[in-house]
Amino acid sequence: MNEIAEKLIPIVGDSGICHWDNLTSDWQERISRPNEIELCPKYIVYPNSVTELTEVMKCAFAHRWSVLPCGSGSKLGWGAVGKPTDLVVSTGRLNQIIDHAVGDLTVTAQAGTKFAHLQEILLKTGQFLPIEPVHDYDATLGGIVATADSGSLRHRYGGIRDMLLGISFVRSDGKIAKAGGRVVKNVAGYDLMKLFTGSYGTLGIITEVTFRLYPVQEGSGTVVLTGTTNAIASAAKTLLASALTPTAADLLSTGLVTKLSLGEGMGLMVRFQSLSESVQQQSSRLLEVGKELRLKGNFYSDSEDANLWKSLPKEIWEPHIPPEINCKMGVLPSTAVESLIYFDELTLGGGLAYIHAGSGLGKLRIDPEIITPEMIQYFRRYCQAQRGFLTLLEAPIALKNYEGVWGYSGKGANIMREIKMRFDPRKILSPERFVWDDKCGRTTKINKKNN
Incomplete structure (x- = not known):
């Protein structure tokens, strides 16, 4: 038996460590995507608790094993190719929602929690986390923070670092560290939240995160303008200088406009989410701007609105x-x-x-x-x-x-x-x-x- 397995099985058990040859095909694809096959790690480890994770890292630190942290592995292909890695450490089993303070609009969950699962629970209370990560069904909270993976909603709500209130992580030597807190006004300690956002697992393994939440809006609608580049540039400039309050505003290349069957030329896709009357008024105002600039304008609502914003990242x-x-x-x-x-x-x-x-x-x-x-x-x-x-x-x-x-x-x-x-x-x-x-x-x- 390999030395790594001999050392880690007593910590995580037989079910907590898996050899490369026994991995499912989707995991093999994810791990081999950023590396040549000969560079792939021999083992992937699944700690069942933070305590087990700390022991795994203490062992790795002592033996100088190289570690590639991940959640579900959906973004293991991101980042530089790197050196050969001894083992992948997944937080996939650290997936508990610890606290949802509905009145305070905050949620605390372990890093391996799937974003889609958390969002489903939050929506039942009329709240949501305004993030649109890549591979949203598989993406975990820790992986989203580690890759700073937000989406079009950042126009209204900001990026990951703007929503992250607190963080806990395991250092390379196996010690636990924390920063921030579980309430919006808590600013205790160093601002490690910003440091860890987009750090790609190079500073520590995230174990717990606290996010600020927002209420779900009553109405939602999207205006799409297409046409010449000069007119689209003028429309975008007018939008950003106006009193309109979109939640998302994206400029689309001509290829993407064609792919989404939205028209011809370059595109401007703008989403409004507020009271239904406000959505209608703001959308009408932007359509008027487009008409003045001789742009083709369309309005999407209900399921068409939702499907349009799902299709945008899907095409990429x-x-x-x-x-x-x-x-x-x-x-x-x-x-x-x-x-x-x-x-x-x-x-x-x-x-x-x-x-x-x-x-x-x-x-x-x-x-x-x-x-x-x-x-x-x-x-x-x-x-x-x-x-x-x-x-x-x-x-x-x-x-x-x-x-x-x-x-x-x-x-x-x-x-x-x-x-x-x-x-x-x-x-x-x-x-x-x-x-x-x-x-x-x-x-x-x-x-x-x-x-």
Whole structure:
């Protein structure tokens, strides 16, 4: 028996550890997606309690085993390829809802709790967590925080870090740490919530989170405007400068507009959620703006409204064979339309992309057969010129190694390395998967050549 299994079975039991050969096919796909088969870990461990998790990490720390934390594994393909990993540690069995303070609009749950399960319970009380994670059926709360995976509702409610009130986690040495609290006004301790949001499991394994909640609105409706890029840019500018209060406002590439059968040209998709009368009034006002700009306008309500917003991320993230390239991007909101124009030119209208009009953050999907690594470099440099970024979330391993996943060129890498060393001095958590260890491929050379 392998040394790892010999050490961990007394902690988690026979049912708490699984060899690679015995994993289900979906788990094998998730683990092998970010790694070549020969780099895949031999074991995945399922602690049944926080106490077991601390003992697992104490053992890993003592033996210097590299650990890849996850929840359900739906986003294991995100991040850099990294080094060979000794074991995957899943929080999937830490899935209890600890406290739902209905009057305080907060909820505390363990990290392995499925988002879809939590949302179903919250909706019964007229409350919800305004997050739209990728793979929402499988996504766990810990994984959502670790990858900073929010969605279009961030326009009204903010990102993950804006909703996260408290956090508990197990350090690389097996010790438990906590920050924040279970009430909105609690600001005790260091703000580790922001630090752990988007940390990709490199600083610790999240065990418990507390979120602020919001009441479900009475009415919901969506306005979609399509047409020329200049007119869409004017409509977005008018919307953001107006007194209208949308919960989501996304700019759509021409390819995505066509894919969703919404019309022709570029698109602006805006959702209003409030009292039914307010939804109607605000939607009518935006439709008038579109009419003045000679844009095609449509209004969607009820099931059509809900299905439209489900289809938007689905078009980006639906599994495809062969795998396509999925990216997260960010630009200045004022340059969002220009960025989509550049993206359309690079992909000849065949790529799919949307950008949140208020924040400039977005997602895109590219067929690797219609775009070269050099084109990705051009688009990354374009985003960086707009004070933004382009991150390869899911892509062929060869492309990740060639181009680099993060492409970060700022001055914060040394600070991030120091923080990593404070939390994980032996570098056993998600080794070489985050910004400070990113291999930027040939991008640096090309930039120097062009500069």
